[in-house]
Amino acid sequence: MKLIVEKICCIGAGYVGGPTMAMIAEKCPQIEINVVDINEYRISKWNDIDLNNLPIYEPGLKEIISKCRNKNLFFSTDVKKHISNADMVFISVNTPTKEKGVGAGQASDLKWIESCSRQIGEFAKGETIVVEKSTLPVRTAETIGSILKSFSDRDKKAKKDQKKFFILSNPEFLAEGTAIFDLENPDRVLIGGNNERAIDSLKKIYLNWVSEEKILTTDLWSSELSKLIANAFLAQRVSSINSISALCESTQANINEVAKAIGMDLRIGKHFLKSGPGFGGSCFKKDILNLIYICNHYGLKEVASYWEKVIQINEWQQKRITKIIVDRMFGNVAGKKISILGFSFKANTNDTRESPAINICSDLIEEGSYLSIYDPKVELQQIQIDLGMKPLDDNSWPNKNGGWQFAYSIKESVENSDAIVILSDWDDFFKLDLKSLINIMRNPSWIFDTRNTIDTKQAKAVGFNIWSLGDGSLI
Ligand code: NAD
Numbered sequence: 001m002k003l004i005v006e007k008i009c010c011i012g013a014g015y016v017g018g019p020t021m022a023m024i025a026e027k028c029p030q031i032e033i034n035v036v037d038i039n040e041y042r043i044s045k046w047n048d049i050d051l052n053n054l055p056i057y058e059p060g061l062k063e064i065i066s067k068c069r070n071k072n073l074f075f076s077t078d079v080k081k082h083i084s085n086a087d088m089v090f091i092s093v094n095t096p097t098k099e100k101g102v103g104a105g106q107a108s109d110l111k112w113i114e115s116c117s118r119q120i121g122e123f124a125k126g127e128t129i130v131v132e133k134s135t136l137p138v139r140t141a142e143t144i145g146s147i148l149k150s151f152s153d154r155d156k157k158a159k160k161d162q163k164k165f166f167i168l169s170n171p172e173f174l175a176e177g178t179a180i181f182d183l184e185n186p187d188r189v190l191i192g193g194n195n196e197r198a199i200d201s202l203k204k205i206y207l208n209w210v211s212e213e214k215i216l217t218t219d220l221w222s223s224e225l226s227k228l229i230a231n232a233f234l235a236q237r238v239s240s241i242n243s244i245s246a247l248c249e250s251t252q253a254n255i256n257e258v259a260k261a262i263g264m265d266l267r268i269g270k271h272f273l274k275s276g277p278g279f280g281g282s283c284f285k286k287d288i289l290n291l292i293y294i295c296n297h298y299g300l301k302e303v304a305s306y307w308e309k310v311i312q313i314n315e316w317q318q319k320r321i322t323k324i325i326v327d328r329m330f331g332n333v334a335g336k337k338i339s340i341l342g343f344s345f346k347a348n349t350n351d352t353r354e355s356p357a358i359n360i361c362s363d364l365i366e367e368g369s370y371l372s373i374y375d376p377k378v379e380l381q382q383i384q385i386d387l388g389m390k391p392l393d394d395n396s397w398p399n400k401n402g403g404w405q406f407a408y409s410i411k412e413s414v415e416n417s418d419a420i421v422i423l424s425d426w427d428d429f430f431k432l433d434l435k436s437l438i439n440i441m442r443n444p445s446w447i448f449d450t451r452n453t454i455d456t457k458q459a460k461a462v463g464f465n466i467w468s469l470g471d472g473s474l475i
């Protein structure tokens with residue numbers, strides 16, 4: 001096995017594969033990196049000359065792509081060619097929750113992992129290090145290992161090229177919206193494996209920009225499990241603070257004051273204590289569901305039900321917000337225009353997977369309101385997919401049956417509306433010109449701020465009725 005890797009193939013050009021490989025390409029110009037995907041459209045967007053058309057939006061990403069693309073970083077659909085040339089293959093494919101069959105609604109769907117393991121088994125040549133980058137149930141390396149072994153055994157029998165595989169687990173901890181920063185300055189890099197030389201090969205890549213004390217090596221199973229547990233702990237903090245946001249509203253306390261006071265205790269820490277409309281994103285929910293499934297599988301029912309609560313509070317928070325909006329607007333939003341500011345699951349990303357906005361908007365439409373949705377990066381087509389309905393045309397807008405339209409600016413979204421609902425924490429929503437916005441709205445004018453982006457005193461001073469999450473003084 002080569003200790004110094006010369007060619008990498010990454011299977012999966014998504015939110016993890018794309019930025020992660022871009023970072024390795026930038027830090028290791030001596031390595032050739034090919035990111036492959038079966039999705040032709042996605043690959044064509046990664047290769048688009050106009051860097052504004054990259055398939056994902058991440059601050060700092062297009063600068064790296066413009067520097068490395070077609071130099072040592074390539075995007076391609078030729079899976080076979082690039083697997084067979086690689087010394088190291090990263091698996092960065094999707095691992096969503098299973099939708100049907102055994103474990104539906106909880107277990108990870110490993111069909112993409114299995115299919116790319118088979119591709120690696122078929123096409124790899126000689127000695128290949130296979131790196132699990134996707135988030136996987138603990139002991140998945142065993143499954144990948146047996147698939148790969150069946151191919152080496154087959155070729156051995158046929159006296160063909162001898163294939164040998166070394167499996168490593170190297171979970172990714174980047175958060176969307178800060179992916180490039182996180183990749184460049186990781187809190188730690190985790191490498192699990194049982195072959196020292198393979199571990200060293202991967203470690204050498206990271207040592208190009210990460211200091212040695214931040215590179216943690218463990219056995220395979222601890223590494224796989226640590227990723228699930230890191231996400232579960234982070235999500236648990238969000239559910240904990242969100243549960244207390246409701247208590248603050250009932251007791252005239254303020255959630256931001258409480259978060260600050262408890263976060264200054266170094267044992268608690270100040271990060272991840274921001275209350276909001278609930279966690280979204282492609283990871284937290286699916287990884288906790290997977291953890292619950294694994295616990296039940298091992299007969300640990302109490303552990304499973306402990307983690308179930310984290311998801312239940314998250315869903316409750318979203319329902320609670322819709323109810324507050326309807327209650328405050330005199331119990332009726334039918335036929336009312338509501339401006340929705342922010343549709344992505346957090347700021348600085350165009351990703352809407354599991355965004356709280358999807359449930360809150362769907363529920364408001366169900367109540368008969370018509371929404372004018374503005375987000376700086378999410379496209380109309382994506383909102384249509386997420387809400388499962390086309391936007392209303394101008395003739396059927398407004399109506400009392402509910403619906404939505406896409407707004408190209410904050411002003412367009414807010415004009416003639418009865419209420420503004422802030423759902424993601426984009427920078428622009430901290431700087432709203434409340435004085436001019438209230439002048440183009442209907443009376444009485446409401447703000448429902450689920451991200452605490454608004455100065456509530458100022459909002460009141462210009463005449464808004466304001467509700468801000470976890471602020472008991474406004475009740
Ligand atoms: P994604 O859906 O954005 O990308 C996955 C890509 O893999 C898709 O483009 C798909 O077409 C491709 N793919 C699937 N099977 C393939 C095959 N056999 N051959 C070639 N391409 C194939 O997913 P993502 O958000 O990048 O997540 C990937 C993994 O990383 C998941 O396990 C996820 O849990 C984990 N993860 C995600 C994040 C995040 O912030 N999104 C962070 C850390 C870890």
Ligand code: UDX
Pocket residue numbers: 172173174175176177231234238271272273274275276277278279280281282283284345346
């Ligand atoms: C998460 C993990 O942070 C990352 O380490 C892992 O690799 C992938 O999953 P991501 O989902 O991209 O990253 O974003 P994150 O910043 O964790 O936010 C997740 C959700 O929690 C968002 O909806 C965000 O708005 C919400 N959140 C986060 C809060 O409501 N409050 C907080 O204090 C932090």
